[in-house]
Amino acid sequence: MSLEHQLREDLTAAMRARDELTTATLRMTLTAVQTEAVSGRTARELSDAEVLQVLTREAKKRREAAEAFDAASRTELAERERAEGGVLARYLPTPLSDDEVAGLVREAIAELGVSGMGAMGQVMKAVTPRTTGRADGGRVSAEVRRQLAS
Template sequence: MLKERLESDLREAMKARDELVTSTLRMAITAVRNAEVAGKAARELSDEEILSVLTKEAKKRREAAEAFAGAGREAQAAKERAEEEVLAGYLPAQLSDEEVAGIVRDALAAAGLSGMASMGQAMKAAQAAVAGRAEGGRVAAEVRAQLAKG
């Protein structure tokens, strides 16, 4: 299970005195635990739900790094990028632009969608097909481009 792997890797990082990995994994485990107790009843998250939490955390790090770099705080930006790299080790490999285009094309054809009026349905189908292996913004841009020309 992914949560057990995170906790095991945290213990290893603590033993190795790797401060970056230790702090990043503590933050990730805290985010997972917060997600588990959110809502009406506390429950264990599935690996897919944990991946979703880790994806959001990685996105936060990426956005923070861009903000710090834009403000000229390169040391903070580098730290955020390093944390994102640690989290990326637990996420599925990201799809290339060509792979995203092919998956979106197949999803639109399978659902018989065309035209910008079907953007919502197209995004739902494309996101299900991509299954977290590409950022939502990249998928949305590809869906928009294919609906506009199709």
């Protein structure tokens, strides 16, 4: 079963259960998936990897919105954004811990046999496919920078 199909089934179940939060979140997510599918020259069906990218992007939007609402002392809106992020987290792979990210970066540096900040792009290019959807790019970049600087 494709990820998009799973999202649609879960939306139907949430509507039947009258779960407003899950219904609203999945509707917004499926709209983003549909928008991605029709972007470009021709409409197409998205692969699970592409749907996962959309889910990751939507989850990041929720995190950033929650931070912005917290900064503006709008706690009720920040809580709503966090709750929506929790709904999306059900469909995302488990995030990598800091130790796991550090290990992946260490492996990439060893495989490439590079050192110094000039190799930042090479290491990021090697690590990014391994961490996509499981670790924030900024976190990975900071770890690469830290290891190359030492």
